[in-house]
Amino acid sequence: MTRIIELAEHKTPQLERHELESFVRSFQNRREEFLSLVNQYGSPLYVIDESALRRRAREFLEAFDDDVPGHRAYYALKSNNHPTIASILLSEGYGLDVSSGEELSLALSLGAQDIIFSGPGKTVAELELAVRHSHRVTVLMDSIGELERLELIAARLAQPIRTGVRLTTDDEGIWRKFGIPLDSLRLFMTRAARCKFVTLRGLQFHMSWNLSPDNQVVFIARLGAALRELDRKQRGMIEFIDVGGGYWPPRGEWLQERSTPAGRLRYAVEEQVRPRAGHYRLPAAPIMRFAQHIARALKTQVLADVTCAIYTEPGRWLSHEAMHLLLRVVDRKADDLVITDAGANAIGWERFEYDYFPVINLSRPAPVEHDCYVMGSLCTPHDLWGYSYFGEDVQPGDVLLIPTQGAYTYSLRQHFIKALPTVVSLPPAGTSTSAAGDAQSLTG
Numbered sequence: 001m002t003r004i005i006e007l008a009e010h011k012t013p014q015l016e017r018h019e020l021e022s023f024v025r026s027f028q029n030r031r032e033e034f035l036s037l038v039n040q041y042g043s044p045l046y047v048i049d050e051s052a053l054r055r056r057a058r059e060f061l062e063a064f065d066d067d068v069p070g071h072r073a074y075y076a077l078k079s080n081n082h083p084t085i086a087s088i089l090l091s092e093g094y095g096l097d098v099s100s101g102e103e104l105s106l107a108l109s110l111g112a113q114d115i116i117f118s119g120p121g122k123t124v125a126e127l128e129l130a131v132r133h134s135h136r137v138t139v140l141m142d143s144i145g146e147l148e149r150l151e152l153i154a155a156r157l158a159q160p161i162r163t164g165v166r167l168t169t170d171d172e173g174i175w176r177k178f179g180i181p182l183d184s185l186r187l188f189m190t191r192a193a194r195c196k197f198v199t200l201r202g203l204q205f206h207m208s209w210n211l212s213p214d215n216q217v218v219f220i221a222r223l224g225a226a227l228r229e230l231d232r233k234q235r236g237m238i239e240f241i242d243v244g245g246g247y248w249p250p251r252g253e254w255l256q257e258r259s260t261p262a263g264r265l266r267y268a269v270e271e272q273v274r275p276r277a278g279h280y281r282l283p284a285a286p287i288m289r290f291a292q293h294i295a296r297a298l299k300t301q302v303l304a305d306v307t308c309a310i311y312t313e314p315g316r317w318l319s320h321e322a323m324h325l326l327l328r329v330v331d332r333k334a335d336d337l338v339i340t341d342a343g344a345n346a347i348g349w350e351r352f353e354y355d356y357f358p359v360i361n362l363s364r365p366a367p368v369e370h371d372c373y374v375m376g377s378l379c380t381p382h383d384l385w386g387y388s389y390f391g392e393d394v395q396p397g398d399v400l401l402i403p404t405q406g407a408y409t410y411s412l413r414q415h416f417i418k419a420l421p422t423v424v425s426l427p428p429a430g431t432s433t434s435a436a437g438d439a440q441s442l443t444g
């Protein structure tokens, strides 16, 4: 009962109106660019925003390179696996972090020279692919079983392979599926030392969904204690520590009412829930703060005992602003209900029931937001873009923009009922004034 009262009374911070309006205005100001893309390529469209991606790529490196000596960043391809996004990040000096044979093949085909391959349950075929490209790939092993399989494969191919091992960050529940428990690190290293072809050179951990560096800092302290338990020879084997990804983008997490504690309670107790337009924001630490706090924790807890490089695996932080979605309104069924030409299969999940992003009517720009169910055309009522739109009005044929949909949408898209959006690329800022003339259609 006390918990229910706590939930009901919990106040999630509101997304400030001025912040939302200035975000919307920044896209309304680029209206001509986006409209000309739809004129040229039709809709729906995924638009790659190269300038936004390069800006974030540089900011991330600046923050971590400044604070973390020997830092090397690997882009987590799973967050957006479009080849253009990965190629841009390669050209900015990133390595690639892959999690399957499919992602590894893509990374190899893009010419990546420095690839880390992590993830549980790697198959023999996937490990074999890594070993065949061992001059470009470091395998981050997930278990003792995987160490044994990898040694057999590498011996069969007579090909040594550089590796690390992933550490479990939470010994209870579903996160246990990743890596080995910290208290079995010594045993793992002893077993690895007996291998002839697998050379263990590093440690990895990854914690997801961090609005601040607190979780990473706490785990680094545990890691430091575990490292002090190793003998000097074992510590001397460690050439890198990979602190993973999980940095939340700086605008914070924007939520619908349903994702707030009070909203979750309302959805649980009301029989006929009518969703309400909600604008909530959980603040996220700037990337500099992540870098500084992680660097300080490493310095005090780890680097006194181990001399090694530090790797990061950012995904969402880099790709979030790198793609936008453009759709057209097909049907206006009521003043507060429109249907668009794209469905939620374009993003692969019912994101907008939980996350808030403004729907911006580029055809009738206005700084006002109207309540309206903006829905897709799939056979499910959960196919939704939002409960409101910014604009003067909304009519069939209007072009709507859903900004900053680069992370965990494009790579989760599904072939379901509707065709997938074409992908086009905006030219980098300053290279052209007529975007559509220079945009490339990239869908193959």
Ligand SMILES: Cc1ncc(COP(=O)(O)O)c(C=O)c1O
Binding pocket: 076, 078, 079, 097, 118, 119, 206, 208, 209, 244, 245, 246, 247, 313, 314, 315, 316, 317
């Ligand atoms: C091992 C690993 N590294 C990096 C990432 C990227 O995380 P994020 O996109 O939150 O930065 C993930 C995401 O699931 C992951 O599993």
